[in-house]
Amino acid sequence: MKDVRLQFPILDRLVKDKPLVYLDNAATSQKPLAVIEALSHYYSHYNANIHRGIHTLAEEATAAYEATRYAVQDFIGAASVEEVIFTRGTTEAINLVAYTWGRQNIQAGDEIIISGMEHHSNIVPWQILCAEKSAVLKIIPVSDKGELSVQEYKALLSEKTKLVALVQVSNALGTVNPVKEMIEAAHQVGAKVLIDGAQSAVHLDIDVQQMDCDFFAFSGHKVYGPTGVGVLYGKKELLEAMPVFQGGGEMIKEVSFERTTYNELPYKYEAGTPNIADTIALKAALDFISGIGKEKIRKHEEALLAYATAELSAIPGLEIVGQAKEKVSLVSFNIKGIHPQDIGILLDNLGIAVRTGHHCTQPLMKRFGIPGTVRASFALYNQQEEIDVLVAGLHKTIKMLS
Secondary structure (H helix, E strand, O other): OOHHHHOOOOHOEEEEEEOOOOOOOOOOOOOOHHHHHHHHEEEEEEOOOOOOOOOOOHHHHHHHHHHHHHHHHHHHHOOOOEEEEEOOOOHHHHHHHHHHHHHHHHHOOOOEEOOOOHHHHOEEEEEEEHHHHEEEEEEEEEEOHHHHHHHHHHOOOOOOEEEEEEEEOOOOOOEEEEEEHHHHHHOOOOOOOEEOOOOOOOOOOOOOOHHOOOOOEEEHHHHOOOOOOOOEEEOHHHHHHHHOOOOOOOEEEOOOOOOOOEEEOHHHHOOOOHHHHHHHHHHHHHHHHHHHHHHHHHHHHHHHHHHHHHHHHHOEEEEOOOOOOOOEEEEEEEOOOOOOHHHHHHHHHHEOOOOOOOOOOHHHHHHHHOOOOOEOOOOOOHHHHHHHHHHHHHHHHHHHHH
C-alpha cells in the first residue's frame, strides 16, 4: 500500500519537526488527492445551487450531486436511490430517525435496546425520546473482552421492543458485532433495527439488503471523504411513512399559507441548500475505496492489527482494552500508572497522532473502570514502520514518566 500512501499529501508534513505518523483514523481519515481535487473542481468549474436551476452550471452540479447518490446506493447495496438520504453525518442521521420514526412510533411503556458500547450519538437521542415518550431504554451488557452476548441480547427482546439501535463496529474497542443475527432476532419480535455504520463502512463490506437492517447510517469523513456529509439509509416503506424532519426549500411540492405538500423521497428529508461540494467529493472517496478493493484494504489492515497487537502487548505495563475475537484495525490501551492524556501529549511531541480520552463512550469506560484509553487506529495508508515508531515512542514515554 506504499504507492497508495503517495495519494495523501498531508502524510508528507512534519509535526514538531518529526515525520507525521497519523494513527487517529477512527476519528477521521485523511483525504486522497482525488477527493481534494473533486472539491476544488466543483468550486472552480461549476459552483451552483442544485435541482431547481435550468442554467448549465446548475445542471452540471445537480448531475454530479445525484451521481454520488447512485455511488452510495452501490456502496451499501441499497435497493434504490430513493432510500439514500444525505445528512451532515452519522449523528444527524440517527437524530433524524429518532425525531421522525421515533416520535411517530414509540409510545409509553415501549422499549428501545442499545448496547453498552454505543457512541454518545447512539445513546443521547434515544434517551431524549424515551424521556419524552415515557419509554424504557435497555442496555446489552459488554463482556470483559469487549464483546456482546447474543444470548443476553435475545433475553432483552420482547413484544415491548420497538427499536434496536446498534453499532456495527465499536469506535472505542474495534469490536465487530454480529449484527445480522441480532437484526434477525429483533425482527422476530416485530422490532425495527438501526445500525450505526460510522466505523464499519470503511472496513467491512456493507450490503443493507442482505443485512436486512431497517436503517443504516455512516459519515463521509471516515471513508476518506469530506467532513460535513453523511448518509442515512432507510427502507423505502419506512421513509415514506415517516413525518418530515426539517421544513424549507426542496423538501416541498407546493406551499400555500393554508397547507404544504411534501416532496418525494429522497428529497423529503433534504431541506434547504445541501452540502453540495462535499457530497460531490464523497463520490470520489467511494470510488477511491472501490478502485483499490475492500478485500485488499482489509488484508493490509488485518496485518497491521496483528503486528500492532503483538508489539504493544510486549510493552511492560501496557494493557489492551477490548480483545474481541472479531475486530477491525484499532487498538485501545492503557499503561499502568500513566494517564492516557499524558501519553497522547508526549507522543504528539514525536509526531505521532493518536486519540486519547473516552472516545464519546463514557458508559463503556465506566464499565471497564477507566477514565479513558489511548487509541491507535490504522488505515490503508499506514505502514508497519509507523507501528515501530509508535512502540519506540511508548518506550520513551514510559522512561520519561517513570
